[in-house]
Amino acid sequence: MKKIILFGDSILAGFKDGMPTDIIIDSLAQRFPNIEILNHSVPGATTQEGLDFLDLRVTPPYDLVVLGLGTNDASVNLGISAGRYAKNLEELVELIGKDKTILMGPSYTNWKVATDQAWPRTLQFELVAKECARKNELPFLDLAYVLNKHPYPNELLQKDGIHLNEAGNKILIDNLAELIKLKLQ
Secondary structure: EEEEEEEEEOOOOOEEEOOOOOOOHHHHHHHHEEEEEEOOOOOOOHHHHHHHHHHHOOOOOOEEEEEEOOOOOOOOOOOOOOHHHHHHHHHHHHHHHHHEEEOOOOOOOOOOOOOOHHHHHHHHHHHHHHHHHHHHHEEEEEEHHHHOOOOHHHHHHHHOOOOEEEHHHHHHHHHHHHHHHHHHH
């Protein structure tokens, strides 16, 4: 049986009401019933924690890893530079394997509610992730872009202005499922 590991932050963990949920893996499991899907995401994680936790969270054998870190990296309060984010992403992709990675960029956030999330930083980190995907020829989910295409993107978020609500998670899951399907063909 094929195995997919989701490795990201609270966005990929399906965070709701302050807790991770199974919404992402349950929805993906319905679409891919013959694939084992594990969610080893760490709420609050940056790419630095991703590197620190990689050996504990992403253990072979696996066929595919969805790498979804960046929203916390882009936080003004954490102070990670875009250059450090780029270096960390490159290292994570190399350690996981280019042929086994789907990359997901940082999420759209409502910076008026979540004041440590500034849209210029989100855009900068989104571009870094996009470049990492291009350079490494990875399938890429530009989550901030996809969510921002919605006429009212703030309606896709929970009250905290960061985490996705049911409608936002549906968009994430639909887009991620398409990339998984293409990658496994």
